[in-house]
Amino acid sequence: MVEKIRVIQVGMGQIGCKIARLILEKHHLELVGAVDIDPQKAGMDAGQVIGLQEPLGFPVTRDLNGTLQCTQAEVAVHSTSSTFGQFKNQILEMLAAGLDVVSTSEELSFPWIRHQEDAKELDVSARQAGKTILGTGVNPGFLMDTLPLMMTGICEHVEQIDITRRINASTRRASFQMKIGSGMSLEAFYAKMAAGEMGHVGLPESIGMVFDTLGMQLVNDTDEVEPILAQGLIDTGFYQVQPGQVCGLKQVAQGYNEKGIFLRLTFIAALDLDKEGDTIRITGSPDMMVELKGTHGDIATRAITVNAIQRVKDAGPGLLTMRDIPIITWR
């Protein structure tokens, strides 16, 4: 009998709870602990927090040590925060506790450009601890970086890569509808945008991974957000959006090499958006077009995170990214 991998879920928000639920379904994994700073959750049985009928028999603890006093584990799945400043010490704590780390934090998917010093520190710490850190997810981590990179493998030459992701937010959870500005006034949207709080996190990370992997110099990069306004009344069940109010956003990030734009990433998420799906267009030899339907962000992110656990346990030490390891598959 193969021993199960013992996993602790760190971060029991919406995504974290769904990851925990998926871990429970996998024969090769065992969920042995759960951590969340929320005082409302701490002390509750983890099963109750996840929303199971039955208790799991261990509580959510407010910090990692609380859980490690009661149990041993090999891998931590980390889904607390997108931004480096908030999660770096959490990762260091997990390494110090002897855990491999799979993280959904967008800025960890390819931190080698925008957070080079922090990335180096994490890498050194991981190597010293003999442990692995991997940032993963569907975007960043898959659709706009690893997958198009893989597609270039069958190209003799690549001139340009153009990727568009269209999400119909009406079919997504309330927090996602909120994140893209649903129901905001134009003024409120621009104010939040000016504060750097509007838009999807991770497009620059995807640009960084693509350029670095192809050995191409990133001469310049841009990342711009604009609102999409409702034409008629939209009612999602969570939000009622009046005509003229914001119902989503369009974000375009571009990476330039010395010849001009090499990589363009367009992220469109709006209520009642038609033609949901992703396209990867590669100009080169050969010209290629890849169209994807059904790459549901929430499902895909929790799936790839859980599917990565075995791979991260088996990988060599260091701060790795999706282009450093063999492909992650369903298990």
Place this chain on the structure above:
Amino acid sequence: MVEKIRVIQVGMGQIGCKIARLILEKHHLELVGAVDIDPQKAGMDAGQVIGLQEPLGFPVTRDLNGTLQCTQAEVAVHSTSSTFGQFKNQILEMLAAGLDVVSTSEELSFPWIRHQEDAKELDVSARQAGKTILGTGVNPGFLMDTLPLMMTGICEHVEQIDITRRINASTRRASFQMKIGSGMSLEAFYAKMAAGEMGHVGLPESIGMVFDTLGMQLVNDTDEVEPILAQGLIDTGFYQVQPGQVCGLKQVAQGYNEKGIFLRLTFIAALDLDKEGDTIRITGSPDMMVELKGTHGDIATRAITVNAIQRVKDAGPGLLTMRDIPIITWR
């Protein structure tokens, strides 16, 4: 300055010559030798055999030793034969000469099911030599195995995978048109099929890679070919096909797990075929559909072979397959 990787091309047929030409275009590679058993080519300048205007300054030799007497190299690109019986000793010779090997041989793409003993022997020899062997290509090697495996990485659960590749052979080289039976009578097609000489090589290898990587037991597998008949007169420039003669083939390979068909691979190649392209349909959570246009088999195969050279040089020793190494990208 980074040192170039010194490469020998073994097999100077149509594919081999195009690989050699692409190697010459790459800044990180240097073509230093060429081998072919054809007495017509042996002794000729390699540039002349490839079809260049200028000589390359070294001859095609009839065996590997002939080339190794004149030069040193690190990697051999091998494209001589699809079948294990014919290429195994060639690979062993390359390992003995201290070369890493990238091969386009279909049966090497995942030999662990149909050629288990031979695969073990190659793996042991590669490890003893401290060298790497990788079988790659677009099909098998990418479209029907590595890529769909990667797509399962964003799935919580997978029930079934269904892949179809449609090739309009009218736009391909004469030898490919011949291979799919263009212009044959139905009787001749069936006679060749009965001799096991009709159909695309590699579908069982793709099935093997998918099942093995997903940790799924391959209970049964099938691989069946049927002819496609011309409805009207077809003239490709290479072949004139009369109505009722063969103008291509349809091949369906299926892999069964204990529940039934888990993986279905459909390969259709015919003259004047419409809707060229590939589809990967995954039934599971989420349901996904990937449609690809432009994955030109000849271009894609020589591209991924050349793009694999650096990866194979950097990889650890052994007989590896595409699911064992980080993604191959354009360079």
